[in-house]
Amino acid sequence: MNQQLSNLLQRYQRVTNNASKIDPSLIENFNTLRLADATLDKLALNKSAPEHPTQIVILGPTQAGKSTLCNLILDTNQAGISSLAGYTVHAQGFAQNCEEHELQAIETLLLPHERVTFDQLDHDNLNQFVLQSTQTGANALIDKGVVWDSPDFDSVDSAGYRNAVLQAAAVADVLILMVSKDKYADKTVWNMLELLRSLGKPLFVCINKLDERDEATVFNSLTKRYEETFNDTAPALLSIPFIKQSSENKQATENTIDIGDKKRQEIAALLVQSITNSNRASQEKYAYNYIESQWSKWIEPLLAESQAQKSWTETVDQSIQDAKALYVSRYLDNPQKYATFNKAVAELLTFLEIPGLAGALSTTRNLVTWPVRKLFKMGKDTTTGSAPTEDQELEMLALILDRTSTRL
Numbered sequence: 298m299n300q301q302l303s304n305l306l307q308r309y310q311r312v313t314n315n316a317s318k319i320d321p322s323l324i325e326n327f328n329t330l331r332l333a334d335a336t337l338d339k340l341a342l343n344k345s346a347p348e349h350p351t352q353i354v355i356l357g358p359t360q361a362g363k364s365t366l367c368n369l370i371l372d373t374n375q376a377g378i379s380s381l382a383g384y385t386v387h388a389q390g391f392a393q394n395c396e397e398h399e400l401q402a403i404e405t406l407l408l409p410h411e412r413v414t415f416d417q418l419d420h421d422n423l424n425q426f427v428l429q430s431t432q433t434g435a436n437a438l439i440d441k442g443v444v445w446d447s448p449d450f451d452s453v454d455s456a457g458y459r460n461a462v463l464q465a466a467a468v469a470d471v472l473i474l475m476v477s478k479d480k481y482a483d484k485t486v487w488n489m490l491e492l493l494r495s496l497g498k499p500l501f502v503c504i505n506k507l508d509e510r511d512e513a514t515v516f517n518s519l520t521k522r523y524e525e526t527f528n529d530t531a532p533a534l535l536s537i538p539f540i541k542q543s544s545e546n547k548q549a550t551e552n553t554i555d556i557g558d559k560k561r562q563e564i565a566a567l568l569v570q571s572i573t574n575s576n577r578a579s580q581e582k583y584a585y586n587y588i589e590s591q592w593s594k595w596i597e598p599l600l601a602e603s604q605a606q607k608s609w610t611e612t613v614d615q616s617i618q619d620a621k622a623l624y625v626s627r628y629l630d631n632p633q634k635y636a637t638f639n640k641a642v643a644e645l646l647t648f649l650e651i652p653g654l655a656g657a658l659s660t661t662r663n664l665v666t667w668p669v670r671k672l673f674k675m676g677k678d679t680t681t682g683s684a685p686t687e688d689q690e691l692e693m694l695a696l697i698l699d700r701t702s703t704r705l
Contacts, residue, residue, distance in 0.1 A: 298588065302334050305595055312598075321456070326595055328460045333591065335467035336496070336584045338406050343577040346402050350395045351442035351572055354465045356493070357475035358451040358485060362505035362537065366475055367391065367446040369556065369564065372434030376446045386448050387418055388461045390428035394441040400428050403443065406468050410461065423458045438565040439572075445469070451485040466493060471571040472500040474532075478507045481519055487526065494527060495590070497583025499571035501533040503564075512536050533567055612705065620701045628693045 309327040313319055342349060353370070355363045364376035364385060375391055388407065392400055404412050410426045418425055428443070447465045448458045455462075466472065472493050476486055481504055493500055507515060516534050523531035537556060 298585075299334075299337055302330065302337065302588075305599075306330055306334060308599070323598060324456060324459075326598070328463050329591055330595055331460050332463035332467050332492075333584070333588050335406055335464045336580075336587070339467050340581050340584055342402060342406065343580065346399075347577065349402055350392065350399055351439070351470045351575065352390075352403070352445065352468050353439070353442055353471045353473065353568070353572075354445040354447060354469035355473045355475050356447050356462060356466065356489065357449065358477075358480050358483065359449040361449070361475045361477050361480065363449075363475045364446050365505070366473065366503060366537075366564075367444050369561070370438045370444050370568070371431060372436040372438075373431055375431050385446060386420060386423060386454075386458045386461075388426040388448070388465045389415075389446045390426070390443045391431040391446070392429065392443045393431060393433050393437060393439060395430060395443060397430075400430075400443075403468065404428060407464050410464070423461065426461065436561065438561070438568055442572075450489055451480075451483065463492075466496065469496075469498055470575045470577065471568070472496070472498050474500065474502045475505060476502065477505050478511065478515065481515065482522075487522075490523070491527070494529070494532075495583065495587045497580055497586075499574045501535060501567050501571060503535045503537060505537045507536040507538060509536075509538060533570075535563060535567055616701050616704055620697050623697050623700070624693065627697075628690060 306327075309323070309330060312323065313327055355366055357363045367376040368374055371391055371393060373391070376385075376389065388410070390400075390403070407426050407428075410424050412428055413425045414429060415427055418427065445465050445468065447462050449455055450459060450462050474486070474490065474493065476483075480486060481502075490502075502519070504515060504519075516536075519534065520531040523529070537560065
């Protein structure tokens with residue numbers, strides 16, 4: 298399976314690198330292939346280093362508050378926050394109480410992306426990610442692990458860095474889908490939910506900026522839609538209230554907002570429950586089920602290419618046959634255009650009279666040349682009108698070539 302996925306990835310890589318314009322579905326196939334490949338790498342790491350730190354990955358659309366939640370979990374302000382959509386375009390991992398050798402093992406899961414430090418991040422270079430130890434606060438909600446802040450998956454430019462989102466999902470032991478009240482019903486969110494549930498990892502949904510008066514309505518709506526869409530029990534839901542900053546604190550960034558001890562305890566309880574329910578051994582079944590469900594999509598372009606190659610070969614062969622048939626019908630079988638063929642026959646007969654060969658050919662010549670002489674006589678008998686020019690054959694061949702090349 299690893300080898301098959303590797304071959305497919307190499308083929309997709311060559312196509313996407315060399316094509317000036319690429320079908321979006323091909324890009325999506327390429328990204329989900331990378332997700333599957335990274336998932337298999339994660340399974341391998343689960344077996345070779347079963348005690349590697351827990352990976353908590355936060356995913357969501359633009360302006361959902363992913364960076365804010367990351368900072369809340371770690372009680373830090375390391376995750377950059379901005380009001381601009383698409384501000385975070387790289388996967389950023391913040392490690393708590395992790396040794397460097399543990400991080401290096403995780404680093405391989407995000408290849409071919411390059412691990413860099415925050416000050417080395419280039420907004421225009423999407424083949425980078427950050428994974429580094431972070432100084433956390435006293436109110437951090439986990440004791441050890443890596444919390445990943447991921448790029449959005451719904452902005453106009455998200456296609457360029459969607460692979461970072463999917464690879465982060467592959468790395469995860471616990472998944473948090475972070476959405477705002479305005480976007481929880483968006484199609485992109487539900488497409489991501491469908492993908493995440495197929496990975497078989499603990500998942501809960503956090504709805505940000507939600508007024509307490511709307512919580513029951515939104516929760517009921519999301520739960521009902523989930524159950525109807527996937528015929529499954531909805532994941533745990535958590536709300537984070539919208540808190541307006543005071544006028545004297547306008548310069549404070551969003552991550553400094555205190556959501557209160559009760560809400561912090563709710564987040565901590567869900568995290569503990571999700572980490573406890575994380576079963577790395579069971580992920581293998583889901584990984585191969587996912588690969589099987591996607592396989593036909595991945596190889597569809599290859600099958601189409603193979604069929605196109607077959608059709609092209611058949612068309613070329615048929616065109617050659619048709620060109621030959623046209624030459625025979627329009628020239629060889631046309632008494633008006635027989636002169637050039639007669640000339641060729643005459644040259645053949647002249648060749649057979651070369652001194653020194655006459656003796657050797659005396660016995661066979663009559664047998665060899667009889668059909669030709671017969672054709673020569675038939676040509677003379679059937680030729681009527683003015684003698685054709687010697688260019689007629691070339692003209693006919695040019696016409697046939699033009700028709701054949703136009704058809705191809």
